[in-house]
Amino acid sequence: MSSNLASKLRVGTKKAHTMAENVGFVKCFLKGVVEKNSYRKLVGNFYFIYSAMEEELAKHHNHPIVSKINFTELYRKQSLEQDLAFYYGANWREQVQLSSAGEAYVKRIREISEQEPELLIAHSYTRYLGDLSGGQILKGIAETAMNLNDGGTAFYEFADISDEKAFKVKYRAALDEMPLDEATCDRIVNEANDAFGANMKMFQELEGNLIKAIGVMLYNTLTRRRSRGSTELATAE
Numbered sequence: 001m002s003s004n005l006a007s008k009l010r011v012g013t014k015k016a017h018t019m020a021e022n023v024g025f026v027k028c029f030l031k032g033v034v035e036k037n038s039y040r041k042l043v044g045n046f047y048f049i050y051s052a053m054e055e056e057l058a059k060h061h062n063h064p065i066v067s068k069i070n071f072t073e074l075y076r077k078q079s080l081e082q083d084l085a086f087y088y089g090a091n092w093r094e095q096v097q098l099s100s101a102g103e104a105y106v107k108r109i110r111e112i113s114e115q116e117p118e119l120l121i122a123h124s125y126t127r128y129l130g131d132l133s134g135g136q137i138l139k140g141i142a143e144t145a146m147n148l149n150d151g152g153t154a155f156y157e158f159a160d161i162s163d164e165k166a167f168k169v170k171y172r173a174a175l176d177e178m179p180l181d182e183a184t185c186d187r188i189v190n191e192a193n194d195a196f197g198a199n200m201k202m203f204q205e206l207e208g209n210l211i212k213a214i215g216v217m218l219y220n221t222l223t224r225r226r227s228r229g230s231t232e233l234a235t236a237e
């Protein structure tokens, strides 16, 4: 019996995916506008989110359904630790902070793990399939935009997955093979839409940071130009 959960998730989150792609922060990222401080905040949030998700997935490693998608080769906690050490330095643990949208995201993961663990499937799907899908493109953009050449992109590298496309096929097959009734599938799709929403809220928070950073940069450029201009004027007089 196939639950068709893979296509239910794909179809059921299509609109949310388009909306997430259209959040300013994501659009800027795709255009190569990536500001290091905003980006490292995102990496910091991801650290708390993936740590919570992976801890809760591991707790349910014997769960009849959740265990089917608990692929440890997807786990991102360690790669995020590497990236945080790169962006913040060795004492990153003292600096990294969880934003309020990130806090709500983590809280939800903990809550469902306790009350409805099968909904963890929605969170795994939303993050990991997304990472496997757009990861390589995003890695290239991050490298170019932030002039990275010796680190900072471990998050996008799945060392234990040699063929990401083939892995996604395997992941989707695992979703389809889950013996789930219609109502449970619906709850998982709803939760995946909420997970997309949680990601969007986090991106929107960062958009504020990014706009501020661009404003400061612009202000500095303009004031530098103006002061250079006045020197030139003074010289001319």
Ligand code: HEM
Residues within 6 Å of the ligand: 006, 009, 010, 017, 020, 021, 026, 030, 125, 126, 127, 129, 130, 131, 133, 134, 168, 195, 196, 199
């Ligand atoms: C940066 C903008 C984004 C781009 C350009 C992008 C691009 C893509 C592409 C091309 C696919 C299709 C891959 C395939 O058919 O195998 C995909 C799938 C996916 N993306 Fe994104 N994506 C973006 C943002 C996001 C975000 C923000 C999330 C969630 C937080 C996300 C989650 C997913 C998921 C779950 C899938 C798998 C869909 C499925 O096959 O069921 N994506 N993405």
